[in-house]
Amino acid sequence: MRASATGPYLRLRAIAGTHVVVLAWDFVVPPDISTLVGESNLLGFAVHRQKFDAAGNVQTSYYLRGLKRFEDKDKGLPPGTLVPTSEHPIQSFLWADYTAAAGVEYEYAVEPVFGEPKKLWIDEAQGVSVRVRCETTAVSAGQSSRHEVHFNRGVIGSQAYAREFDNAAPDSNAPASKPMKWLSRGLYEALLAFIKRGAKQGTGLRAAFYEFRYLPVAQALRDAADKGDVQIVYDAESTYKVENEATIEEAGLAEFVHPRTVTAGIRHNKFIVLLKDGKPVSVWTGSTNISAGGIFGHSNVGHVVHDPEIAAQYLEYWERLQHNLTATKLREPNAEASPTPSLPLQPGTYPLFSPRETKETPQAEKTLQWYANLAEAAQQLVCFTAAFDIAPEFLAVFQKQNDVLRYIVKDDPLKKTEDLGADGDVIFAPGGYIEDDNALTNALKESGNPLNSNDYIHTKYMLVDPLGEQPTVVTGSANFSSSSQTQNDENMLVIHGDTRVADIYFGEFMRLFDHHYARYLAAKYRRNPKSPGNYLKAQTDQWLPAHLDPSNYRSKRRSYFVG
Template sequence: MRVPASNGATSVQAIAGTNVVLFGIDVADDAVAGLAGFGIEVDDGSGHGFQPLRNLLLFEANDVGEHPDHSSLLNPFQAFVWGHYTVDPDHDYRYRVTSLRGTAGALQAGDVVELAVRTESGTSGGHAIFFNRGPSAAQAYAIKFDNQNPRDVGAPAWTWLSRGLEEGLLDFIGQATGPTFALRGSIYEFQYEPVLQALKAASGAGADVNIIYDCIPNSAGEPVDKNHAAADSVGIRQTLMIERTKGVRISHNKYLVLLENGEPKAVWTGSTNVTEGGIFGHLNVGHAVRDPQVAASYLEHWTALSTDPDGPTIKDANDQNLPSFDGKPPAGVTTLFSPHHDLAVLNWYAKLMDGAENSVFLTAAFGVSKELRAIFEEHKTYLRYLLLEKEDGTIDTLSRDPDNVVAAGSFIGDGGWRQWQKEMLALIGLTEHVHFVHTKIMLIDPLGDDPIVITGSANFSDASTDANDENMLVIRGDKSVADVYLGEFMRTFTAYHFRGKVGVTGGAMAPNPSAPAPDPPAKLYLDATDGWTKPYYTDGDPKQKERLLFRAPPS
């Protein structure tokens, strides 16, 4: 849901997903002088009226006492794109955005813009999208749970970390309540006991349940050994499971198909492995599509996989009925399944990126393929956001173009930059190989009228295209879906971009789990002048481009 509003020289566009509301704020050029920032208040309908959002950064003059007041009415947000990250799905909110002028302790309210929004629902409509919190929420976790291991905290911590992802998956399975239902699945890592028990319960209620799982032999025994052990422990290996043993490097799907009276009704897919780390640890998404045609395409793929075909056979099946790669995808939902005989699909993604009109947003958990890197290396006049799992040479190379805005997973370590709590969520033992970002998301022009969202299990790599079992959704023209994905992308990107750049000598990235946080010589404070606004009004500056990208469209 996108809601524009304006008053005087200030305009605001609210972009509401399920658990995030973004604000694109703009102030007329001739009204910027003296601007201290923006206060944002929310009325959530609980009867407490408008309450200010908190700003973790303070004016130095307001840093008084052990518990200073972090109200954004006293310490305004000094950015033109901000987010409220603690909203609930399918809920009405009223917001008040106030431009503030003057100095700390003597701020004066300027334009006040009010907006009413309703967040997207996770339980109705054609799409239900569930993102967990991920380690970008590590500071909030440290404050709320004192960095305790969730295994020690119990249900409150797990529920907070899941943020609806586990619940959405279990609810999807829970629809199979009797013999008129069936579930068909293909899952890479299949180890989280509550999900296995839910599938067993569905079978026990009379539903026809069959799950293909990765059993590809390899020297490390991953994930086959743990998959076998989990299925054995619940007693479903011999009754519900189909082994995928050959023809691909890994069988990397994470999907379930729901059937009723023999007809496919809906599919659950996304990036989430059925493991503790997948559901509660690194950033992941579960995406349910309630569309019989989409579900039918997944059922057709599952049927082909269920015979444990060799590589050429499954590639032949996956290369049938592909969309035209000459232009954009058709409106609605297109499904794609790997492996293929060639890299045409990956090259198509690169072509779609290259044809963007105003923005690209990409998560790359395992690096950027040469096909996509070539597009990032071409100069464009608009912004391209890239969110990586970890710092590598990609950061330095692609950041040479200021219109490539790059961030990698990072955290606040020992010392807390002298003002925040140490963040331990990435180190707490929930994850093994991937600590921060596991999503596979590409957004093309998400703020326009014809957005493209690409999401699923494939990592936008050569291997995910021609060597692995994978699946992807390509969704064109659905602004509600784009709003959800954009909000979650920016929530995560903003957190890591801040941790990676602020207070680090020479602009170096903040560390991954192997090193302590930097120790700056002084605390970080808000700018006491209006100097913070300068890059937002400098032609060609990435911050100017971001302000113009997110602001309300001209009326």
């Protein structure tokens, strides 16, 4: 959901997903910075939140809090202490509330803060407020969108986890424990609920899994098989074969599975088709492997489409996989069943199944190039996640000099071969966590991720102009790589024109990007002792100019995000 408001001094826009509300604001009339320096001295902005119950009554009302503070104010705070934005204002035109709840209504007020750190004043009369309701995780009756989107937190290494659980190692054998439920943030529960829909007479499930080694999910499928019709294709060739088959044996699923033993590429799908009276009605897909690490460890998404036509395409794809066909025999039927749609896209949802082409396919006809063309057509904003390497097709897009903001978050630092160019509108964040010798004043030490070797980013999605009226979301199991199109079993969804889906993905992307970008800067500051660390700046002319400089990405962000 999106909502905007204009006051005497500021314009404000809220973009609400399920668990994230992104707030962007701008001056109604951009001032000359000299008018803000001196006695007035704009220190930043305070953000106030009210939460409402179902009857419209105020449940809670307070200023949101953050970690950054003025160096000479509130000294001696214990590490990890959150400070109110009314006392330590936000020195940006962007903020996000990561504590919002799905389906709940909130009102946010952004108010300018003037003066000096120890003698500040909030000009409430110059503030602006907006009311917004977070999206529900389930599709409601009457909604045009047919998509459910479930993101886990994907950040064991976080200040919130350190404060809440003192960095205790999560117990993967106890999915109902508080740390595991916190990490899941509904992803695990949504997966079990989808499986349960197939656990009754007249229903069925058709699943295809790469990692199939989390016993509680396997047991849920076994329970469904007692009442419904369950059949599972699983990877029986990779290094996960032994664990997959041990899980199948322990759950008693041996009579319901079909091993996929082809050796080309990897059998990388993670989807389930729901059948009712023998007909496909919905599909669960996304990036989440059936493992403790996939569900609770690194960032992942479960994406449900309630659409018989889309589900039927997935069922036909599953049937090809069930026959254990090689990549050579799969490419042509996959490409025919799920051709890349013509550009510019028309509103709709388009599945793309792999393997679908060969290395000899002309470059202009390759699906990876088609994805890159989508990114290159962006007018304002691209958001891109990479679990592994950034392909040359995308590097070419990111290297171009233009005014499109291109945000990239990746599991690890850039390799020597990953040259993003020199355009200041490309902003990169590698995965990371805060260690003992961090440069973030007032921050707790965080824990690494004990559940995964691929520690942070496992999602495979791209957003093109997500804040526009015709946003594009690309999401699924396939890393944006050549092998994902030529050899691997993969599935992707291209969703165009659904602002609800785009708002959810955008909020989650900004949550992960901001989380890891702060840690990237902390590592950078640790290497440079003269850097300012995590302190707020006490003078307007120290923090504001970059946000008003048209050549700076912060200025473009201020303009693009507020709409």
